[in-house]
Amino acid sequence: MTPQPTGPRPDAAPREPEATSPGARTPFGTRLHAALAARGPLCAGIDPHAGLLHEWGLADDVAGLERFALTAVEALAPVVSVVKPQSAFYERFGSRGVAVLERVVAASRAAGALVLLDVKRGDIGSTSQAYADAYLDPASPLACDAITASPYLGFGSLDPMFDTARRHDAGVIVLALTSNKEGPEVQHARLEGGGTVAGRVLDHLRELNAGAEPLGSFGAVVGATIGETSERLDVNGPLLAPGYGAQGGTVEDLRRIFGVASGAVLASSSRGLLRAGPDPRALADAARRANDELAALRP
Numbered sequence: 001m002t003p004q005p006t007g008p009r010p011d012a013a014p015r016e017p018e019a020t021s022p023g024a025r026t027p028f029g030t031r032l033h034a035a036l037a038a039r040g041p042l043c044a045g046i047d048p049h050a051g052l053l054h055e056w057g058l059a060d061d062v063a064g065l066e067r068f069a070l071t072a073v074e075a076l077a078p079v080v081s082v083v084k085p086q087s088a089f090y091e092r093f094g095s096r097g098v099a100v101l102e103r104v105v106a107a108s109r110a111a112g113a114l115v116l117l118d119v120k121r122g123d124i125g126s127t128s129q130a131y132a133d134a135y136l137d138p139a140s141p142l143a144c145d146a147i148t149a150s151p152y153l154g155f156g157s158l159d160p161m162f163d164t165a166r167r168h169d170a171g172v173i174v175l176a177l178t179s180n181k182e183g184p185e186v187q188h189a190r191l192e193g194g195g196t197v198a199g200r201v202l203d204h205l206r207e208l209n210a211g212a213e214p215l216g217s218f219g220a221v222v223g224a225t226i227g228e229t230s231e232r233l234d235v236n237g238p239l240l241a242p243g244y245g246a247q248g249g250t251v252e253d254l255r256r257i258f259g260v261a262s263g264a265v266l267a268s269s270s271r272g273l274l275r276a277g278p279d280p281r282a283l284a285d286a287a288r289r290a291n292d293e294l295a296a297l298r299p
């Protein structure tokens with residue numbers, strides 16, 4: 001199958017208000033706050049699963065990947081506040097897959113969406129710096145607005161990412177209470193001084209975001225599927241909620257879990273949304289419907 005051009009189609013749906021302020025020195029949290037108000041809380045995951053390529057009538061190869069990902073971007077990036085490509089689905093095709101990811105990032109930003117790259121990086125500090133240079137420095141070919149990070153080498157090992165993000169007005173969203181059933185084994189573990197591992201991550205994020213207005217740039221991943229939690233989720237930063245859609249999380253779950261912090265929620269759906277394709281209009285309509293139902297989260 002021949003990859004299609006990514007420019008706007010003459011019959012494309014009208015674009016929602018601009019989510020970003022290109023070129024402006026504006027912190028990620030401020031840009032996200034404006035994007036949520038302009039376009040709503042839906043974060044569109046662009047995850048080219050082999051099964052989805054098949055459902056769309058595409059081959060599970062680089063040409064299929066490119067067609068799938070760029071069609072999804074063309075349909076969704078003009079509509080949603082944030083696009084979240086999951087890096088693994090591009091990396092599985094090696095350097096040519098990563099080249100497609102670079103185009104996904106560039107085309108999404110050109111269409112006015114913020115790009116949160118889901119890479120869940122975390123390592124010793126010196127390597128964390130290299131990850132920060134790869135994803136958060138505008139000079140890098142894979143520079144994004146924000147990335148996901150894993151704190152399990154110790155929260156402080158992510159400092160180079162936070163410092164680099166501050167320098168370049170980018171964001172870092174850290175795993176706290178993930179949507180998968182295996183997460184609690186580590187995240188609910190109790191610390192010697194009291195509290196849980198997840199609670200400590202949330203405390204660190206609250207400290208990093210102290211005084212930031214209207215929203216800090218350092219956020220937490222808290223799944224829409226976690227059920228009940230007694231953790232304080234108000235970190236004055238973005239709350240990325242994967243698990244909405246295909247994993248079973250609903251708007252009601254989000255309201256119950258996040259309560260007063262619901263205004264900072266970015267509800268992420270990948271498969272649930274992408275199954276509306278390959279028709280770009282059907283994809284864009286599915287995103288609008290999701291944003292309409294998620295409007296119940298706004299204060």
Ligand SMILES: O=c1ccn([C@@H]2O[C@H](COP(=O)(O)O)[C@@H](O)[C@H]2O)c(=O)[nH]1
Nearest residue numbers: 086178179180223242246247269270271
């Ligand atoms: O706790 C987490 C953290 C990240 N994810 C990622 O979000 C999407 C979910 O995809 P769906 O198709 O909407 O289930 C995927 O990229 C995961 O890697 C998560 O699910 N849970």
